[in-house]
Amino acid sequence: MGRAFPPGFEGGSHTVVVRPIDGGWCVASTINDQALVFFSGRDAEANARRLALTIANSGVDANVIVHDRRNVQIGTVHYYGCEGIDETVPHTPT
Numbered sequence: 001m002g003r004a005f006p007p008g009f010e011g012g013s014h015t016v017v018v019r020p021i022d023g024g025w026c027v028a029s030t031i032n033d034q035a036l037v038f039f040s041g042r043d044a045e046a047n048a049r050r051l052a053l054t055i056a057n058s059g060v061d062a063n064v065i066v067h068d069r070r071n072v073q074i075g076t077v078h079y080y081g082c083e084g085i086d087e088t089v090p091h092t093p094t
Contacts, residue, residue: 013061013081016048020069031055041069052079 016029018041025044027036029051038044045066052062056079064077 013063013078014052014055015063015065016052016055018044018048018064018066020067020071027051049077052077055079056081 014030016027019026019028020041021037023039025038025041027038027044027048029048031051036044036047038047045064048064048066052064055062058081060081062079062081064079065073066075066077068074
């Protein structure tokens, strides 16, 4: 099954970064060069995590890197890539 990746993508994982900008927050990723802009840091982080989960569901690992208002990295989350997960089926923890 072939997947289209952006030019220059060598495999491995994609990165989604949340950074402060004047008047809001920016979500940038290695998927494309179009950044998303949000007024709320909470909304920016939630959308970054949603994007990373979507990437992981396509079979590619994804990392979310979050910065605070001083642009200091305060957290990372890694989503492991896997294909074929049915989001409608509840998953029970083991």
